[in-house]
Amino acid sequence: MTMLDAAADRLGSVSSGNALELRGVTKMFGALAAISDITLSVRPGERRAVLGSNGAGKTTLFNCVTGDFLPTSGTIRLFGEDVTAFPAHERIRRGLRRTYQISLLFGGLTVADNVYLACRGVSRSRFSLVRPRRGDPLLIRAAELIEAVHMTASRHAMVSDLSYGQQRQLEIALALAGAPRFILFDEPAAGLSPTERQELVAILTGLPRHIGFIIIEHDMDVALRVAENVTMMHNGRIFKEGTPAEIEGDPEVQALYLGGGHD
Numbered sequence: 001m002t003m004l005d006a007a008a009d010r011l012g013s014v015s016s017g018n019a020l021e022l023r024g025v026t027k028m029f030g031a032l033a034a035i036s037d038i039t040l041s042v043r044p045g046e047r048r049a050v051l052g053s054n055g056a057g058k059t060t061l062f063n064c065v066t067g068d069f070l071p072t073s074g075t076i077r078l079f080g081e082d083v084t085a086f087p088a089h090e091r092i093r094r095g096l097r098r099t100y101q102i103s104l105l106f107g108g109l110t111v112a113d114n115v116y117l118a119c120r121g122v123s124r125s126r127f128s129l130v131r132p133r134r135g136d137p138l139l140i141r142a143a144e145l146i147e148a149v150h151m152t153a154s155r156h157a158m159v160s161d162l163s164y165g166q167q168r169q170l171e172i173a174l175a176l177a178g179a180p181r182f183i184l185f186d187e188p189a190a191g192l193s194p195t196e197r198q199e200l201v202a203i204l205t206g207l208p209r210h211i212g213f214i215i216i217e218h219d220m221d222v223a224l225r226v227a228e229n230v231t232m233m234h235n236g237r238i239f240k241e242g243t244p245a246e247i248e249g250d251p252e253v254q255a256l257y258l259g260g261g262h263d
């Protein structure tokens with residue numbers, strides 16, 4: 001590619017205005033293609049669900065977007081910028097956040113301390129050095145985030161005393177710290193009771209509109225209620241894209257879900 005081509009390419013993707021743009025992304029593990037030739041765009045503020053059975057490649061897709069894995073081929077653009085080779089922290093600096101399928105919370109602190117520290121952007125091990133003072137504006141910010149995930153009543157609880165569902169809610173608050181522009185949620189409804197799922201749907205639909213997100217879900221119900229658009233994956237490839245109504249009414253999707261492709 002010439003310098004001029006590269007500049008034109010960069011301009012082209014800036015003007016396309018997508019929050020996230022994947023082109024031909026493939027990730028191989030040995031001979032296994034965990035994802036193959038994924039091309040996908042998500043607009044700023046858009047709420048997208050990625051559905052698919054176990055092993056479809058959903059988490060691998062997230063790992064490539066966050067920089068936890070380098071893709072084997074293809075390009076990834078974040079707000080117009082080619083971040084394919086960027087380390088994870090450079091993507092975080094540009095407003096990308098994620099939650100994990102398995103909790104990474106630290107149990108020995110309260111809800112409020114966890115969120116305050118995420119707002120400070122410091123590691124938990126240095127907590128004793130950064131005890132908040134009264135009037136610290138980040139305390140107010142932390143309180144707002146705790147409210148956004150419906151946890152004000154539990155703000156002084158130790159994380160280790162929270163229910164599993166509350167821990168998942170707290171993870172969302174941590175992902176909201178530090179002005180994110182785009183969040184990847186990896187199966188936030190996994191292991192939640194029906195009541196907790198309702199709560200989760202309310203939290204996600206109540207997020208600020210400028211924050212786009214992708215939610216990976218196993219549970220079609222949750223995904224179809226929070227997302228404007230749905231991407232269905234199967235065997236590492238995009239199988240179908242559409243609105244929740246289109247996906248729900250699609251005979252091929254139904255066959256895949258009812259025919260044992262989904263567990």
Ligand SMILES: Nc1ncnc2c1ncn2[C@@H]1O[C@H](COP(=O)(O)OP(=O)(O)O)[C@@H](O)[C@H]1O
Nearest residue numbers: 029033034052053054055056057058059060061
């Ligand atoms: N780190 C890894 N090493 C080897 N194989 C992996 C790794 N991560 C995922 N895979 C494989 O890639 C495929 C897709 O996995 P994954 O992305 O976790 O799917 P999903 O999240 O949709 O359940 C699976 O066959 C899985 O075993």
Ligand SMILES: [Mg+2]
Nearest residue numbers: 058059060101
């Ligand atoms: Mg997964």
